[in-house]
Amino acid sequence: xxxxxxxxxxxxxxxxxxLGYDLYFAFxxxxxxxxxxxxxxxxxxxxxxxxxxxxxxxxxxVRGLPMYLLLLWVYFGLATKFGLALTGPxxxxxxxxxxxxxxxxxxxxxxxxxxxxxQIEAGKALGLSDYRINRTILFPQVVRVVIPPxxxxxxxxxxxxxxxxxxxxxxxxxxxxxxxxxxxxxxEAYISVAVLLIATMLVLSLLVKMIETRLKxxxxx
Amino acid sequence: xxxxxxxLNHLPAMLYGLRFTFLIAIVSLALSMVFGGLIVSLLRSKxxxxxxxxxxxxxxxxxxxxxxxxxxxxxxxxxxTGWKMG
Numbered sequence: 001x002x003x004x005x006x007x008x009x010x011x012x013x014x015x016x017x018x019l020g021y022d023l024y025f026a027f028x029x030x031x032x033x034x035x036x037x038x039x040x041x042x043x044x045x046x047x048x049x050x051x052x053x054x055x056x057x058x059x060x061x062v063r064g065l066p067m068y069l070l071l072l073w074v075y076f077g078l079a080t081k082f083g084l085a086l087t088g089p090x091x092x093x094x095x096x097x098x099x100x101x102x103x104x105x106x107x108x109x110x111x112x113x114x115x116x117x118x119q120i121e122a123g124k125a126l127g128l129s130d131y132r133i134n135r136t137i138l139f140p141q142v143v144r145v146v147i148p149p150x151x152x153x154x155x156x157x158x159x160x161x162x163x164x165x166x167x168x169x170x171x172x173x174x175x176x177x178x179x180x181x182x183x184x185x186x187x188e189a190y191i192s193v194a195v196l197l198i199a200t201m202l203v204l205s206l207l208v209k210m211i212e213t214r215l216k217x218x219x220x221x
Numbered sequence: 222x223x224x225x226x227x228x229l230n231h232l233p234a235m236l237y238g239l240r241f242t243f244l245i246a247i248v249s250l251a252l253s254m255v256f257g258g259l260i261v262s263l264l265r266s267k268x269x270x271x272x273x274x275x276x277x278x279x280x281x282x283x284x285x286x287x288x289x290x291x292x293x294x295x296x297x298x299x300x301x302t303g304w305k306m307g
Contacts (some may be wrong), residue, residue: 187301190293
């Protein structure tokens with residue numbers, strides 16, 4: 001087997017730009033997903049049966065769809081049916097946001113459920129308003145519970161961002177596909193991509209671990 | 222609404238595709254159990270190097286999306302070994 005990584009080294013800036021794009025798509029999609037997920041959680045905690053049902057159905061449907069299908073539906077489906085001509089980066093961000101919102105909704109629900117109802121009753125007994133109970137009692141505790149699993153969702157978003165190559169967004173995999181086709185060096189191109197992705201994922205996983213440890217320490221203090 | 226007729230016309234082909242999806246999932250699950258069993262035995266081994274190999278395997282392979290795996294196996298492995306896969 002004749003390996004030649006000099007072509008890959010010559011294209012190194014393209015790989016790094018691609019990786020930067022992947023991180024950007026993951027972050028943007030994740031941020032929007034967290035907001036939508038929180039709204040979905042509010043729906044699931046609503047007193048209205050209809051709102052609860054809508055939120056439940058949304059989460060179940062989105063969780064049941066693979067990322068690849070979501071992306072094709074956003075990029076091609078929305079464009080043909082509703083005339084929404086979205087660009088590749090817009091589509092991947094929306095698809096990641098939809099996917100991560102379902103996970104985030106469930107994480108927020110778990111976070112709020114983990115808090116003892118007695119604390120809300122105690123707040124009410126002290127004459128605090130619903131807003132103050134949420135802001136001063138519930139929210140600080142919920143944040144500590146939801147941050148570690150939300151960071152894991154970010155890692156999933158990063159992995160999902162590689163699907164952007166399917167709709168010709170010039171990210172990491174797309175750069176590798178291009179090099180693979182033009183230089184016919186598929187092994188070197190895809191192995192380099194894998195190494196870059198693994199290294200980034202290891203750094204992200206380490207960051208998640210560090211934040212988790214910090215949160216545990218602050219809870220213990 | 223005419224576009225739905227096109228989907229309905231291709232329903233048998235889609236169901237045939239669904240059969241393949243299930244087949245791929247079942248075969249992959251069976252193989253993953255074999256690989257998973259091997260990795261567990263590595264992780265439970267008394268040898269530190271075997272445990273390190275098991276740990277590295279998990280860290281490396283859970284970092285990539287299925288799309289990257291497909292490209293790696295289909296193009297990279299085929300390009301490197303000359304093995305023509307279906």
